[in-house]
Every structure is written in structure tokens, then in C-alpha cells.
Amino acid sequence: xxxxxxxxxxxxxxxxxxxxxxxxxxxxxxxxxxxxxxxxxxxxxxxxxxxxxxxxxxxxxxxxxxxxxxxxxxxxxxxxxxxxxxx
Numbered sequence: 511x512x513x514x515x516x517x518x519x520x521x522x523x524x525x526x527x528x529x530x531x532x533x534x535x536x537x538x539x540x541x542x543x544x545x546x547x548x549x550x551x552x553x554x555x556x557x558x559x560x561x562x563x564x565x566x567x568x569x570x571x572x573x574x575x576x577x578x579x580x581x582x583x584x585x586x587x588x589x590x591x592x593x594x595x596x597x
Contacts, residue, residue: 550561557563575584 558565574582577583
């Protein structure tokens with residue numbers, strides 16, 4: 511009977527140790543993931559250098575002219591030049 515109780519105690523202790531190791535492994539994984547996330551710095555002021563944005567070839571920089579009410583004054587300067595050539 512004493513031998514049986516001892517075996518049950520050992521079995522419970524092994525289960526506790528296994529849970530503890532699994533918990534420690536999960537904690538370590540989260541800590542490593544956080545370190546990796548912290549190394550990727552996103553500059554808030556310059557979205558062109560943001561590694562999380564795939565700008566691709568579809569994006570192009572254009573100059574937009576605004577008036578004092580922040581309305582677009584000159585949308586496409588190329589289109590206006592073509593119209594003036596036709597006249």
C-alpha cells in the first residue's frame with residue numbers, strides 16, 4: 511500500500527514538472543517573439559521607409575498644389591498641358 515501511494519505521488523510530481531516545463535517553454539517563446547518584434551523599428555515620421563508597407567510599382571510620388579483652404583488647385587499638370595496644345 512505504501513509503495514502504491516509513493517508511485518502515485520511520483521506520478522503527480524512528474525505531471526507538475528511537465529506542466530512547469532511547458533509553461534516555461536511558452537514563456538520563453540513569447541519573450542523571444544517580443545524581442546524580434548522590438549528589433550523591427552518603424553519610423554513614425556517616414557512611411558516610405560516602413561518595412562511593413564509594400565509600396566510596389568503602383569505607387570508614385572506626385573506633387574499636389576493646395577490653396578489656402580487646402581483644396582487641390584492643380585490635380586494633373588500633364589492633362590492641362592495636353593489641352594492647351596490642342597487649342
